[in-house]
Amino acid sequence: MNKIKQLKKQLNGNSFLLFITVALFVAMYVAGMIVFADKGFAKPQMFLNLFITDAGLLVTSMGLTIVMISGGIDISVGSVTALVCMVTAVSMEKYGLNAYTTIVIALLIGLAHGIVQGFLVSYLEIQPFIVTLAGMFFGRGMTSIVSVDMISITNEVFLKWAKFKIYLPIGSYNKKGVFLPAYIYPTVVIALLIWIAIMIIMKFTKFGRSIYAVGGNQQSALMMGLNVKKIKFQAYILDGILASIGGYLVCLNSCAGFVEQAKGMEMDAISASVIGGTLLSGGVGTPFGTLFGVLIKGTISSLITTQGTLSSWWVRIVLSALLCFFIILQSVFAKFKTRNK
Template structure:
């Protein structure tokens, strides 16, 4: 639905997706405002499964602690790599970058802009569903207030990872590093002990502003070079 509204009715993407988010959150609140624990045995077995690595650490008591990761990490990394390959080595990816860079030029090149946009939003919905599934594997429950505010984390991670808000430049690998930077900042603030958790938001906001200003400065410099 979002893809059709943006591609064929030319409604601003930010307005469409924001309205869709509020609609989905409101419908979820109508279903239940209480936390619902997931009791499906197959789901819980996936959530509790661990993949042990061939190395580990030794604590202060001399006990060996094996290192492990959850299957959700592997799934997330595979999805990132798959999207990177799609964007870099397929015609769909090249068309997407062309539309993001200059939609009018993409039209003149013969690209079916509306169709590509619709496919892009369909793919985005699929990836959102995968993300929600992985999030539930981690939390083991569902609640209407879950993931509230994560949309700004997603935007900040993408921008910090090198994605231009104006479009045409960016890749999921850079966004992955943006997520890792956000996670590192969150861990440092948490382990520091004396700072409020709100400092994570403050630092991320400052980083976001810095990278947006940096992107604008680079864009202005490129325009000046083209005029010369």
């Protein structure tokens, strides 16, 4: 009987959802290594490419994870990314600003976006979906006002940042027996440092614990003496800043700005968070799980690209199927918890 109770406790625990996410990623990637071994899927560089391609998404997903844990949502991060990329490109190419100044401008865009949305959600108590939907339309509209053309970045300093390779002591041999070291870009380093910082904030700081408390039960948080409105406000500000940083990393990856950039990125970020174990109802989730949610998305994309004959839309189809699967799992575990209480 004790063993059965322990098993139920594990099944009811949110750690089990995280275990499924990690196991799914490992299974998918190992399957890819076996099936596409002749196409280089088993090479270290293929794994590192997951981080290179989705460095911006990882940072943006961290912001979504924080907001969702607090009980909110943000569907405007894709438009923030597009706006940051366009403003960055136009600032350097048309107005001659240096690359360092564009970093400040990008952060200010994210800060302003987060302050406005956070104020409307927390202090005016407007539904987060409605506020961020308006934010999404505003961001896309402002992007097209800045420019409707595709702007390629030619700034030397910016391109130097974008193309700087950090070689690692791992790699693979080509057909001629020459060793090719694997590499990453500075965007990956920045993304992982931010991921570690968010991990520390959410687990070891008062702010992180307050986010979980507010998302878990707002009334209980109020009774504990927490300033719920202020905490939600701060969560959206941090979300806006992370969205702008993620946008800048996307810009470093594409070296261009255009109106349709990062279209659907908000759905990718939400999917990564949910697949990583973040509950849509709030109160539960970890940046660690979100990392694997991002890696799963990247693996699906790599598998379909490597396969070669399937449409890129299959990435969205598979990702949406996984999202539904994990939402159903969350619902099932929530019912188990309710029954056990």
